[in-house]
Amino acid sequence: MSVEEKQLLGAYLLWALILVVISLISLAFIYLGWDSMLNQEDYVNGPFYLLMGIAGLGIAGKIAYDMSKMRAQKEEREQKIFTHLECVNCGWKLEREFREGDYVGRVSPNDKCPKCGSSMRVMAIYTRVKEKRA
Amino acid sequence: MIQMILMQANNQSDWLSWIYFIIFIMIMxxxxxxxxxxxxxxxxxxxxxxxxxxxxxxxxxxxxxxxxxxxxxxxxxxxxxxxxxxxxxxxxxxxxxxxxxxxxxxxxxxxxxxxxxxxxxxxxxxxxxxxxxxxxxxxxxxxxxxxxxxxxxxxxxxxxxxxxxxxxxxxxxxxxxxxxxxxxxxxxxxxxGVPIGDSIGPLVALKLIGDKETFELAENIIGAWTDVEGRKVLVIKAKGPGSEVGKPGLAIEKAIEDRNGDFARVIMIDAASKLEGEKTAEIAEGVGAAIGDPGPEKYRIEEVTTKYGIPLDAIVIKEDPLDAITAMREEIAKAADEVIERVRLLIRTRTDPGDYVIVAGIGNTIGVGNRLEVVS
Structure with missing residues (x-):
């Protein structure tokens, strides 16, 4: 694990802890507000506690959203490149991970057609990206 | 209930809270x-x-x-x-x-x-x-x-x-x-050394060239003669598989001048910026020099085609400008075959058998070779 990945994991765990604490406190405030209004008929402090609880949950939601973005960032770093090969003899198609030295048009020295054993040629090199919706 | 709220509020309110509130508003x-x-x-x-x-x-x-x-x-x-x-x-x-x-x-x-x-x-x-x-x-x-x-x-x-x-x-x-x-x-x-989004032009050119012999046409530009629908087609692309764009304007000018303008059409293929909402790898056709250089190459192409009155067609593959400089997306790579079909259709419908045509795949040729290698 690289230093940057360790830092990312540390930050992730810290935020997870903060998320749990804020969520618990918020739920406690919501309970307190609810209890104040229903059982003690305290209509000044009750709504205030309730508001605090809801605001706290809102903050927790924002933290959870930011954490999911941190995850997406990690996935983005691990972008995979694929090489698409075709058999020069029978046209059998194959996809594997990109290797250094691959380029489109090259007859790959290390790949043989699983069907007829002939050489395979690189026909495309690409990556897969999930389209973000606006 | 309103009465109860007012009573409790009156009981608990004091002037200090109001002062705090006013100070807060002033600070804000x-x-x-x-x-x-x-x-x-x-x-x-x-x-x-x-x-x-x-x-x-x-x-x-x-x-x-x-x-x-x-x-x-x-x-x-x-x-x-x-x-x-x-x-x-x-x-x-x-x-x-x-x-x-x-x-x-x-x-x-x-x-x-x-x-x-x-x-x-x-x-x-x-x-x-x-x-x-x-x-x-x-x-x-x-x-x-x-x-x-x-x-x-x-x-x-x-x-x-x-x-x-x-x-x-x-x-x-x-x-x-x-x-x-x-x-x-x-x-x-x-x-x-992976192809980028901008490499779609050279990728189409490579597929058109197939395993034909290539020759150096201008600085870092290669060309190959091939037959498409009975027309003699000169396919041009940057010299790969390194990161090169070459001088396609110079190459097109040279090819046209060498034949004294005897070309029926020039078809240019390039990546183009897509608008938000448009699909990545959408193909569009138009007229003009499809090339995104700072000016000199486009100028040469426009000059020479105008001099001999050669029609200039453009086929573009839409992509986000940022996709153009990062590893080629799968949908862009797969668009190459459809672009080739469009080129064939254009040649079939807009030129006569025996005509000479130039097809130029414009863009950075990183990760794209010059021809389909032949098994030795």
Missing amino acids: QFYANKIQVQIWMGEISKALNKLERYANDATNKFVEEASKYGRSKEDVKKMVERIKGFFLIGPVTLDPAGAIKRLEHLLDEYRDYMNKYMDELSPKASGWKKSNLRDQLAGVLALDTIFRIVRHYFILGKRTQNLIYIAQIQMLLPEILRIARAYWRASEAFRR
């Missing part, structure tokens, strides 16, 4: 802008850290890669530091006569400088590895420039506390970070 009245500035400065500072991380990461990756070809890491690091901030001063356009020629001269000088620098920096690298390293270094320089500009506005804003300086950069931050991320990812693509 006078300091709201300053608080806003501080929030924005915090955001810019965070973005600046991210930009610095991108720039350092790209530099480290470049140093790591370049040091494999004949120089120590320390030497390469020093040389990278030396070239950071390298610039090109555009020609004066107050007197526009000859501006294109002067721009071409400056661009040639810029490219020669960078090529010579790469000879010095990685003496043992092969020709196309050097081109890849050169363009990887260009990504490092771009990231460094972005970082410097944002830092400039950050310090200026901090010093002057001017809301306008800070607001300008804060509002552009998402776009700046998006561009920086693209350059950061691009440097990885150039390091590995």
